Every structure is written in C-alpha cells, then in structure tokens.
Amino acid sequence: MIDLDRLIARIEQLGQVGALPGGGCKRLALTPEDAAGRALVTGWFRDLGLDVTTDVIGNTWAIRPGPGDLPPVVMGSHIDTVATGGLYDGTLGVLAGLEVIESAIEAGVETDHPLAVAFFTNEEGARFAPDMMGSGVAAGALPLDAMLASRGIDDATVDEALTAIGARGDAPVGALSPAAYLELHIEQGPVLESEGVQIGVVTGVQGISWTEFTVKGRSAHAGTTPMLMRRDAGHVAAAIAMEARAIATDFGPPQVATVGRMSLSPDLVNVVPERATLTVDLRNTDETRLAGAEARLFAFAEAAARDEGCTLTRRSLARFEPVAFDAKLVDDIATAADRLGYSHRRMPSGAGHDAQMFAPFCPSAMIFVPSRDGISHNIEEYTAPEDLERGARLLADVALARAGC
Amino acid sequence: MIDLDRLIARIEQLGQVGALPGGGCKRLALTPEDAAGRALVTGWFRDLGLDVTTDVIGNTWAIRPGPGDLPPVVMGSHIDTVATGGLYDGTLGVLAGLEVIESAIEAGVETDHPLAVAFFTNEEGARFAPDMMGSGVAAGALPLDAMLASRGIDDATVDEALTAIGARGDAPVGALSPAAYLELHIEQGPVLESEGVQIGVVTGVQGISWTEFTVKGRSAHAGTTPMLMRRDAGHVAAAIAMEARAIATDFGPPQVATVGRMSLSPDLVNVVPERATLTVDLRNTDETRLAGAEARLFAFAEAAARDEGCTLTRRSLARFEPVAFDAKLVDDIATAADRLGYSHRRMPSGAGHDAQMFAPFCPSAMIFVPSRDGISHNIEEYTAPEDLERGARLLADVALARAGC
Ligand SMILES: NC(=O)NCCC(=O)O
Ligand SMILES: NC(=O)NCCC(=O)O
Numbered sequence: 188m189i190d191l192d193r194l195i196a197r198i199e200q201l202g203q204v205g206a207l208p209g210g211g212c213k214r215l216a217l218t219p220e221d222a223a224g225r226a227l228v229t230g231w232f233r234d235l236g237l238d239v240t241t242d243v244i245g246n247t248w249a250i251r252p253g254p255g256d257l258p259p260v261v262m263g264s265h266i267d268t269v270a271t272g273g274l275y276d277g278t279l280g281v282l283a284g285l286e287v288i289e290s291a292i293e294a295g296v297e298t299d300h301p302l303a304v305a306f307f308t309n310e311e312g313a314r315f316a317p318d319m320m321g322s323g324v325a326a327g328a329l330p331l332d333a334m335l336a337s338r339g340i341d342d343a344t345v346d347e348a349l350t351a352i353g354a355r356g357d358a359p360v361g362a363l364s365p366a367a368y369l370e371l372h373i374e375q376g377p378v379l380e381s382e383g384v385q386i387g388v389v390t391g392v393q394g395i396s397w398t399e400f401t402v403k404g405r406s407a408h409a410g411t412t413p414m415l416m417r418r419d420a421g422h423v424a425a426a427i428a429m430e431a432r433a434i435a436t437d438f439g440p441p442q443v444a445t446v447g448r449m450s451l452s453p454d455l456v457n458v459v460p461e462r463a464t465l466t467v468d469l470r471n472t473d474e475t476r477l478a479g480a481e482a483r484l485f486a487f488a489e490a491a492a493r494d495e496g497c498t499l500t501r502r503s504l505a506r507f508e509p510v511a512f513d514a515k516l517v518d519d520i521a522t523a524a525d526r527l528g529y530s531h532r533r534m535p536s537g538a539g540h541d542a543q544m545f546a547p548f549c550p551s552a553m554i555f556v557p558s559r560d561g562i563s564h565n566i567e568e569y570t571a572p573e574d575l576e577r578g579a580r581l582l583a584d585v586a587l588a589r590a591g592c
Numbered sequence: 593m594i595d596l597d598r599l600i601a602r603i604e605q606l607g608q609v610g611a612l613p614g615g616g617c618k619r620l621a622l623t624p625e626d627a628a629g630r631a632l633v634t635g636w637f638r639d640l641g642l643d644v645t646t647d648v649i650g651n652t653w654a655i656r657p658g659p660g661d662l663p664p665v666v667m668g669s670h671i672d673t674v675a676t677g678g679l680y681d682g683t684l685g686v687l688a689g690l691e692v693i694e695s696a697i698e699a700g701v702e703t704d705h706p707l708a709v710a711f712f713t714n715e716e717g718a719r720f721a722p723d724m725m726g727s728g729v730a731a732g733a734l735p736l737d738a739m740l741a742s743r744g745i746d747d748a749t750v751d752e753a754l755t756a757i758g759a760r761g762d763a764p765v766g767a768l769s770p771a772a773y774l775e776l777h778i779e780q781g782p783v784l785e786s787e788g789v790q791i792g793v794v795t796g797v798q799g800i801s802w803t804e805f806t807v808k809g810r811s812a813h814a815g816t817t818p819m820l821m822r823r824d825a826g827h828v829a830a831a832i833a834m835e836a837r838a839i840a841t842d843f844g845p846p847q848v849a850t851v852g853r854m855s856l857s858p859d860l861v862n863v864v865p866e867r868a869t870l871t872v873d874l875r876n877t878d879e880t881r882l883a884g885a886e887a888r889l890f891a892f893a894e895a896a897a898r899d900e901g902c903t904l905t906r907r908s909l910a911r912f913e914p915v916a917f918d919a920k921l922v923d924d925i926a927t928a929a930d931r932l933g934y935s936h937r938r939m940p941s942g943a944g945h946d947a948q949m950f951a952p953f954c955p956s957a958m959i960f961v962p963s964r965d966g967i968s969h970n971i972e973e974y975t976a977p978e979d980l981e982r983g984a985r986l987l988a989d990v991a992l993a994r995a996g997c
Contacts (some may be wrong), residue, residue, distance in 0.1 A: 311862070374816065406970040407967060409873040410627045421854060422851070425829075425851070428830035436798060443814065448861055449826060450855065451852070454852070455673065457674070563812070565813075
C-alpha cells in the first residue's frame with residue numbers, strides 16, 4: 188500500500204527546488220529556496236485535505252483528522268539541506284510520511300490516533316546552529332528566544348529569516364504533541380550497504396558537540412617578521428584542526444571529528460593572520476568518551492594559542508548527549524521488518540535527527556535505509572528505489588499499528 | 593633641507609584615504625580608495641609643476657624637468673596597502689621623494705639628471721598576485737599581458753580594475769628609464785630598533801615564493817562518515833600549513849613561511865570539506881635554500897593529498913630570486929649616512945620592494961628606517977618623526993649626489 192512512483196516523483200520534484208548545476212540541491216534553512224520547498228510540500232499536504240499548522244519557528248505539520256481527540260502519531264523529518272545536499276536527506280522522511288497518509292486515505296484505512304506528517308525548521312544546522320533547532324523548540328528542549336536570536340553564517344538571525352521568507356506561523360511551542368514519533372531516513376553512512384542489510388533499526392543517536400574557536404593574534408608582514416616573533420592565529424587554527432583528527436584517531440571508532448569551517452583574517456597571502464575561526468564537530472555514542480574528546484581538544488587549543496601568544500575564545504554551537512530511542516517502538520520496528528521479510532540490523536545513528544528531540548517526550552524511533560557508498564551531505568547522495576519502497580512500507584506498517592487500525 | 597612637518601602632514605593626509613576605524617588604512621590596489629590616494633598624490637605632483645606621466649598599468653611618475661635630456665634619478669615606492677595596512681609602508685618612499693624634489697626646488701638646487709618621484713601599481717600583491725607588479729612591468733621583468741589578466745581576491749582582473757577606477761595611462765612599457773633608482777622604506781622588521789641603529793643600508797632583497805594550493809576531496813557527513821573513509825580537503829590544507837611552519841623551524845632563520853589565506857568549501861560545520869585552498873609564502877636570502885624549502889613543501893603536499901585520497905593542484909603566484917643591489921650605490925648610501933652622522937648597518941630586506949625590479953636594469957638601492965616593534969602590515973605600524981627625517985635627508989643626499997648637483 189505504497190505508491191513508489193508517486194513517492195519518487197515527489198522526491199525528484201522537491202529536488203528541483205534549489206537544484207545545483209551538477210545535481211543535488213541547496214536549500215539552506217529559511218532561505219528563499221527553503222520557502223519554495225515549504226510551499227511545494229505544504230501544497231501537497233493541502234491537496235490531501237489535511238489540517239495544516241505552522242508554529243512560531245516555522246515547523247509545519249499536517250494532520251489527517253481522526254475520529255476522537257487522541258494525539259497523533261507523527262511521521263516527520265526536515266526539508267532543509269546543506270549547501271552540497273542530496274535529494275533524500277530529510278525529504279524522504281517527510282514525503283514517505285505523506286505517502287503513508289495518502290495511501291491510507293486511498294485504501295480507506297481508519298486509525299484511532301490521527302496520522303500526521305511534519306517538517307521541522309533548520310534540522311541541518313548548516314545555516315544556523317544548533318541543528319535540530321525546530322524539533323528542539325517544538326519538543327521544548329531548546330528555548331525559543333535563544334533560537335530566534337541565533338545568527339547564521341550570513342549574519343541574519345533566525346527571527347529575521349523567518350520574517351524574510353514569511354515562514355512564521357502562529358501555533359505556540361508545544362502545539363504539536365505526538366502520541367509517538369517515527370522518522371524514516373537514509374542512513375547517510377556505509378554500514379547497511381557494506382553489510383548488505385536492507386533496514387537499519389535505529390537504537391539511538393550519538394552525542395554531538397559543535398564548538399567554534401576564535402583565535403586572535405597579530406597581523407604582521409610575512410617577509411620581515413621572524414618566526415619567533417609571530418602571533419599567527421592561522422597557525423593555531425591549523426594546529427587545532429590537526430589535533431581534532433588526532434583525537435579521532437587515538438579514540439578510535441565511533442569517535443569522529445570534523446573541521447567543517449575555517450577562515451582567516453585579513454586572508455592575504457603576505458600577511459600573518461590576525462584572526463582565525465574554525466569549527467570542530469565531535470561525536471561519540473558514549474557521553475563520557477565524548478566529554479573526554481572535548482576536554483582534550485579544549486586543553487590543546489588553549490595551550491596552542493598560549494604558545495603562539497594568541498588569545499582563544501570558544502563558543503558551543505550545539506551540544507546533545509547521546510539519545511536512546513524507545514525500546515518498545517524499536518522492537519516493533521524490528522518485528523515489522525521481520526514480518527515484511529526485510530533483513531535488518533540494530534544500529535546507532537551517526538547523524539543528528541529530529542527524532543532525538545522528541546525521544547524524551549514521547550515514544551520515538553527511526554528507520555534507516557541504505558545510502559550508496561555511505562555518501563551524504565554530497566550531491567552524489569543516492570538511495571535505490573527498492574530501498575525507498577522498503578523503508579516507506581515499514582514506516583506505514585509501524586505507524587498504522589501505533590495509530591491503531 | 594627637508595621639511596619634516598610637511599612630509600608628516602602628507603603621510604597623515606594620505607593615511608586618511610581608506611582610513612580604518614581603529615587606525616591604519618586599507619587601500620588595496622586599484623580599488624576606489626587607491627584611486628582617491630592616486631588623485632591626492634598626483635595633485636601634489638602637479639602643484640609642484642612637475643611633468644606627470646601614467647603608463648598602461650597605472651604606474652605614475654613626476655619629473656622635475658632638468659637642463660638636458662639625461663635620464664632621471666627616480667625615487668619611488670607604492671601607495672597601495674594591504675587590508676590591515678599602516679601609514680608608512682610605501683607611502684614614505686613616495687612622499688619623501690616628493691619632499692626631496694620640493695625642497696630642491698625651494699632651495700633653487702639644480703641637477704644634471706632630472707629628479708623624479710614614482711608610485712607603482714600593486715606593489716603589495718595583496719589584491720593581485722604577484723607583488724611588485726607595476727614596477728615589474730615598468731622594468732620589463734613581468735609581461736604586461738599576463739599581469740593585466742591576473743585575477744584578484746575579489747575575482748576582478750587587473751585590466752578590469754584599471755578601467756573601473758580610470759587608472760590606466762597611455763605611456764608604454766619602458767617609458768620610465770631611470771639613471772638610478774632609490775627607495776626609502778620602513779624596515780617593517782625588528783632589526784634596526786632592537787640594535788638601536790638609525791639607518792639600514794639595504795644590500796638586497798630575499799627571494800620570494802608564493803604558492804596557492806587547491807585540494808579537492810569529497811564532501812561527506814560529519815556524523816556518519818568513518819574517519820578512514822574521508823577525503824577531507826580541509827585536513828590536507830591544515831597539514832600543509834603545519835608543514836610550512838615546520839620547514840621554517842627546521843631551516844632556521846632567515847627562512848620564513850606564512851599561510852596567509854585559507855578557505856574551505858562548502859564551509860559548513862557538519863560537512864567534511866570537499867575543497868580547500870591555501871597560500872604559502874616562503875622566503876630566504878639564499879636561492880638554493882629557498883628552492884629546497886619549496887621542494888620539501890611541494891613533496892609533502894602531494895603526499896598528504898594522496899594519503900587522504902584527495903587531488904592537489906598548485907599554482908605559483910609569485911617567484912622572485914634573491915636580488916643584490918648596486919654595490920656602488922649601496923656604498924654611497926653608507927658613506928652619506930656617515931657624513932650625516934647616522935648610525936647604520938647593512939642588511940637584506942625581508943619584504944619585496946619595487947627597487948628589486950629595477951635592480952637588473954639600472955643602479956638601484958634602498959634605505960631603511962626603523963619600524964616600532966618591527967610591526968608592519970598591521971595598523972600599529974609606526975616610525976618616529978626623527979627616523980622619518982633621517983631617512984628623507986639621507987635620500988635627498990644620495991639622490992642629489994647621483995643626479996649631479
Ligand atoms: N541528518 C542530518 O544530516 N542531520 C544534520 C545534523 C547533523 O547530524 O549534523
Ligand atoms: N614592502 C612590502 O610590504 N611589500 C609587499 C610585498 C611583500 O614583501 O610581500
């Protein structure tokens with residue numbers, strides 16, 4: 188009871204919004220491209236006759252009215268992308284949720300709990316930190332005011348961006364109160380493909396730590412300034428980047444460390460940089476290990492700055508402890524996968540997801556489908572049609588069961 | 593016969609053009625600020641009744657007509673600055689040259705060779721590579737066409753920028769043919785100040801090598817991509833930056849190495865960078881050592897890229913071998929300093945200068961005055977009035993003697 192062609196057609200149509208020349212797309216949160224994506228998806232919600240609501244941070248959900256006033260079983264994810272995004276990250280969870288509802292309507296299937304589909308604002312965290320911002324606000328885990336004040340990579344605040352694209356709704360924080368939350372997502376990593384497994388039954392999400400370091404040194408002449416007299420902010424930044432890699436190596440998997448952003452000022456070939464900023468993304472499934480990685484990185488950064496005669500400031504952009512999903516819901520997914528004959532394995536998620544923000548407040552869980560070559564946040568991101576179908580069917584199965592049909 | 597107040601007033605007035613909020617100034621080559629600086633200085637040239645000429649790359653010189661048609665003794669430097677520039681780098685050489693001519697006119701001193709003062713386009717190399725571009729073209733050492741096609745940090749070409757600010761003149765390459773070239777400049781380094789010496793008699797300029805590296809890897813998800821599967825262009829860039837520092841340390845003085853520019857793409861906190869560019873500025877007074885530093889850096893960069901599964905391209909932005917100034921002119925400067933009672937020492941220049949471009953074609957030399965704390969390419973750049981005066985007097989002495997008076 189899933190129309191795969193319709194699902195794929197929608198994924199491709201949404202992929203045209205913010206399409207990049209070489210494939211993939213760029214729909215950074217709350218940009219005009221995101222606005223166009225929101226309009227397209229909300230149009231599909233309305234075409235089905237669903238009740239559409241948008242809250243004060245732009246989260247949007249559509250409910251198929253049910254017989255009573257039980258809370259809805261929500262299927263959701265996000266439609267924003269990174270700057271080098273693919274077609275599936277986030278959109279699959281939203282459009283598969285829509286497909287489940289449309290199929291249920293077509294099949295005349297009624298449920299005790301209403302079915303709902305949602306997309307949340309700025310899940311990627313690529314424009315505004317932290318990631319999972321909209322779902323974090325919706326679930327009450329992140330304070331609305333601080334999030335509205337978050338300044339993006341282009342210096343606009345979330346507040347300004349919401350206004351600019353007209354994405355602010357009037358539903359208050361807490362207006363969405365799911366009976367359960369389910370998210371289908373591409374794995375974005377290599378595990379399922381390399382093991383030849385069809386479905387990932389996601390047990391939880393690893394902890395995430397994002398730190399921005401700003402190093403201040405002194406601009407100086409590249410030709411005349413003896414090495415020992417330099418206070419080179421760029422050198423400290425490079426040293427921190429190397430240490431991040433060393434931490435990942437020394438800790439071993441599942442520790443990962445990424446320097447995604449770096450910039451120097453004045454950024455001129457013959458001027459010793461007076462300022463450098465960089466971000467370090469650290470993740471681990473184990474909170475103690477993650478805190479240990481942070482401690483080592485922070486201590487190193489302080490010492491490196493001091494040795495170079497620079498000053499260092501450090502700002503936390505995101506910090507989420509590891510999250511465990513609802514044991515019963517996780518079991519239900521595994522059982523349903525068995526019933527459908529899909530091979531599956533339990534696994535933690537390497538990426539952050541909206542589901543983790545709901546996990547403390549309602550039974551929440553996730554389903555992964557394979558990513559070709561484990562690639563995501565890249566225009567080459569791809570998941571095969573049969574995997575999309577298995578994921579959507581399993582989502583339908585679990586959601587309908589939860590909703591009571 | 594130098595009016596120090598007039599000289600300082602002009603330095604300060606020119607320093608108002610492109611003034612930065614905290615002091616210092618930003619007059620990147622061929623920007624509107626540079627245009628305003630050119631207009632101001634050219635106005636002073638004309639006020640003195642000098643013959644002003646501008647050539648096809650914007651170099652501008654002013655000649656005090658002499659009795660016959662001997663070639664001029666040229667005093668020159670540049671008026672462009674880096675983005676965090678001070679008030680003295682370049683401007684001192686130009687405005688002291690102007691002061692020497694004005695004082696000579698006032699004193700009624702006639703010379704056999706005409707006296708001339710010049711400023712050359714894009715000496716800093718901060719907007720367009722290479723540095724010493726205008727003087728290199730004027731002296732016939734750099735090809736005009738390639739220089740006009742050079743693309744700046746803002747993507748405009750020299751050709752476009754010349755047109756945009758109307759700085760292109762009609763004098764052809766080679767129109768300026770000095771009998772001798774003399775340049776007064778701040779040291780921009782710590783040697784004179786730390787040794788308590790008043791004048792640097794510059795024997796030559798160290799070799800300069802500027803390389804831009806572009807690393808291409810693969811964008812990937814920061815949370816899901818195992819460390820061993822990454823092709824992280826940013827990691828390679830950081831490793832190259834660390835190696836540049838290690839080369840300077842291992843080679844020891846006078847080897848210096850600077851990473852002035854670095855940028856990552858897509859430059860997002862949770863995306864492994866797919867592209868990184870960085871520049872490395874290497875300098876040494878010894879050509880063999882400089883070539884050795886380049887060889888080690890290039891080999892390291894290739895290996896680092898290969899180890900990370902990335903590709904590397906490398907582009908030379910500037911390459912100048914060490915230059916020796918004219919022995920007789922250097923001796924003349926030392927002798928004149930003795931006569932004036934100024935303490936002095938011979939020293940190589942750490943920075944590149946327009947004088948080095950003329951050195952192969954006519955007797956050329958330079959005079960340094962101390963820089964406070966050795967700081968330059970920084971808004972704190974400062975040279976005390978008495979040092980400015982000594983430098984200008986010595987310049988006058990040597991220039992008038994050369995010109996025959
Ligand atoms: N799923 C996903 O790519 N989320 C972005 C947040 C993160 O994990 O960095
Ligand atoms: N004098 C000076 O700062 N020149 C700029 C060229 C360089 O040495 O990088």
